[in-house]
Amino acid sequence: MKVERKVTILNRLGLHARPASRFAKTASGFESDISVEKDGVSVDGKSILEILTVSCPAGTEIVIRAEGPDAEKAVEVLHDLVTDRFGEID
Numbered sequence: 001m002k003v004e005r006k007v008t009i010l011n012r013l014g015l016h017a018r019p020a021s022r023f024a025k026t027a028s029g030f031e032s033d034i035s036v037e038k039d040g041v042s043v044d045g046k047s048i049l050e051i052l053t054v055s056c057p058a059g060t061e062i063v064i065r066a067e068g069p070d071a072e073k074a075v076e077v078l079h080d081l082v083t084d085r086f087g088e089i090d
Contacts, residue, residue, distance in 0.1 A: 003075045004065040011085035015056035017048070019086035024048045026081055032068025034078070045078070 009015050015023070027034040027045040034045035038060060043050035045064065056062060064082070066074040081087075 001071045002067040003071040005075050007082045009056050009060045011088045014058045020048050020051040030070050030074040032066040032071040032074050035065045037063040
């Protein structure tokens with residue numbers, strides 16, 4: 001199963017090292033292949049370094065994509081992580 005969902009980066013500092021780490025760590029807990037896409041560039045959602053290469057400041061729209069047996073749950077959890085501003089208080 002393949003699932004994708006758009007979400008906007010809301011935290012003030014964008015998708016910097018700490019939230020990228022939380023995203024990759026959370027994504028790694030799923031069996032599905034997970035990717036993050038920005039402006040047509042897709043990277044491995046389980047890799048902190050790859051996530052950082054797409055440079056996502058506040059206001060950036062990304063697509064979270066998952067393919068595999070737990071894809072729906074993975075996208076739901078990751079979407080919630082982003083909309084919750086990665087737990088950061090701005």
